Amino acid sequence: MNVREAAARAVDEAQQVIFSQGPSLPERTSKVAATAAADAEAVDREARFPKAAFDVAREQKLLGIMIPVDFGGHSASIYDVTDVCYALGRACTSTAMIYAMHQTKVACIVRHGRGTPWLETMMRHVANDQWLLASSTTEGHNGGNIRSSAAAVGHSTDRISLLRDATVISYGAEADGLVTTARRADDAVSSDQVLLALARQDYSLRRTQGWETLGMRGTCSSGFELKVDCPADRVFPESYEKIHVQTMMPFAHLTWSSAWAGAAAAAVERAHRFIRKAARSSGGQMPPAAAHFTAAKRSLAKLRAVINANMDAFARHEHDERVLSSLDFQSSINLLKVEASELAVQTVMSAMRACGLSGYRNDGEFTIGRHLRDVLSAPIMINNDRILASVATATLMSSVPVSLRDE
Numbered sequence: 001m002n003v004r005e006a007a008a009r010a011v012d013e014a015q016q017v018i019f020s021q022g023p024s025l026p027e028r029t030s031k032v033a034a035t036a037a038a039d040a041e042a043v044d045r046e047a048r049f050p051k052a053a054f055d056v057a058r059e060q061k062l063l064g065i066m067i068p069v070d071f072g073g074h075s076a077s078i079y080d081v082t083d084v085c086y087a088l089g090r091a092c093t094s095t096a097m098i099y100a101m102h103q104t105k106v107a108c109i110v111r112h113g114r115g116t117p118w119l120e121t122m123m124r125h126v127a128n129d130q131w132l133l134a135s136s137t138t139e140g141h142n143g144g145n146i147r148s149s150a151a152a153v154g155h156s157t158d159r160i161s162l163l164r165d166a167t168v169i170s171y172g173a174e175a176d177g178l179v180t181t182a183r184r185a186d187d188a189v190s191s192d193q194v195l196l197a198l199a200r201q202d203y204s205l206r207r208t209q210g211w212e213t214l215g216m217r218g219t220c221s222s223g224f225e226l227k228v229d230c231p232a233d234r235v236f237p238e239s240y241e242k243i244h245v246q247t248m249m250p251f252a253h254l255t256w257s258s259a260w261a262g263a264a265a266a267a268v269e270r271a272h273r274f275i276r277k278a279a280r281s282s283g284g285q286m287p288p289a290a291a292h293f294t295a296a297k298r299s300l301a302k303l304r305a306v307i308n309a310n311m312d313a314f315a316r317h318e319h320d321e322r323v324l325s326s327l328d329f330q331s332s333i334n335l336l337k338v339e340a341s342e343l344a345v346q347t348v349m350s351a352m353r354a355c356g357l358s359g360y361r362n363d364g365e366f367t368i369g370r371h372l373r374d375v376l377s378a379p380i381m382i383n384n385d386r387i388l389a390s391v392a393t394a395t396l397m398s399s400v401p402v403s404l405r406d407e
């Protein structure tokens with residue numbers, strides 16, 4: 001069986017398990033997407049959390065799909081989750097990105113939480129109570145340097161504390177729980193990090209900064225002082241270094257890229273409708289900007305291909321620590337984020353050029369403004385320049401493939 005066949009079989013098997021009763025995953029997803037699409041403009045204009053879409057997502061049990069069946073979920077695969085991200089991205093990028101960030105945190109709990117009573121309790125809450133989990137990695141002026149933490153966990157007998165300058169926590173005010181990185185202890189170096197999974201009663205948030213941004217306005221990614229005081233069992237037993245390499249980064253990059261690809265696809269759909277309408281009204285003659293539509297379709301195809309190639313590579317080795325930690329896999333999954341974010345911007349920009357003034361206007365059926373503003377966040381959400389600088393040495397150390405198909 002080749003990789004494609006194996007991947008297709010994995011998807012088929014997952015679809016059979018997922019929601020064996022009631023509507024299928026795609027049916028449930030389209031209900032959420034329809035609500036998200038109807039609310040997208042108001043969410044963007046008012047910079048508010050897409051509550052209506054998440055109410056439906058909870059009703060449709062979409063928040064807990066990745067939780068294993070024995071903890072009340074549906075054991076969804078990476079293919080299922082990224083399909084949802086893409087579908088939501090076509091409707092509302094903020095909704096898709098919130099879903100993507102939530103699922104990245106859920107993946108950490110699912111893949112590193114089995115056998116740890118508190119993390120198993122969190123799994124049950126996500127599956128049964130549809131808890132929404134936020135993420136805190138950005139701290140102070142440290143930018144997107146996820147592998148470094150300033151605030152340290154304070155330890156007393158059976159409790160821990162943490163005081164963190166969390167510069168950005170998307171939907172922090174709306175979430176039922178939070179997953180945060182932290183320095184292991186006062187005497188640990190900044191890269192010696194742990195991951196904490198917290199329920200709402202374990203922490204308090206004091207807003208320190210708003211979220212008045214160009215795009216992604218519905219993620220409501222305000223800054224907070226995060227104050228934690230909770231039982232000591234909230235700390236993952238494995239080091240963050242390991243979780244980062246095996247789970248956090250692969251899931252973040254695959255789900256984010258899928259959300260951006262969805263936004264790019266929505267812009268291409270608008271350009272498609274525009275070009276057809278323009279051609280029809282001029283007796284079948286293509287408008288001069290039609291070449292930009294072709295460019296948009298080409299870059300969308302590349303974007304989908306690069307996501308799928310990385311997803312297949314991840315799915316093939318998802319339980320193989322050695323492969324996931326290898327230079328080749330790490331460089332590739334890091335570069336996926338860079339490549340996907342640049343292609344998403346390029347695709348939406350080409351779609352806008354194809355639509356001309358109709359795309360540039362903020363009103364009308366062909367407006368691309370929101371998509372462009374949203375997708376411009378992609379290259380800076382963990383800045384591409386930072387990623388490129390950090391993978392430079394690894395790229396130099398990995399060999400150049402000698403044949404077309406070999407890994």
Ligand SMILES: Cc1cc2nc3c(=O)[nH]c(=O)nc-3n(C[C@H](O)[C@H](O)[C@H](O)COP(=O)(O)OP(=O)(O)OC[C@H]3O[C@@H](n4cnc5c(N)ncnc54)[C@H](O)[C@@H]3O)c2cc1C
Pocket residue numbers: 101134135136137138139141142143144145168169170171216219221377380381382383386
């Ligand atoms: C839509 C969106 C949602 C996000 N959601 C979350 C989230 O839920 N949780 C989370 O933890 N992070 C979140 N982030 C932040 C993200 O993870 C990265 O930390 C961020 O995108 C890095 O941006 P940057 O370009 O400023 O940082 P980098 O390019 O990584 O670094 C910028 C550098 O500039 C300097 N610098 C930055 N700001 C200042 C300043 N004010 N004064 C002086 N020097 C400064 C620092 O040296 C810093 O290292 C989100 C980002 C986006 C775009």
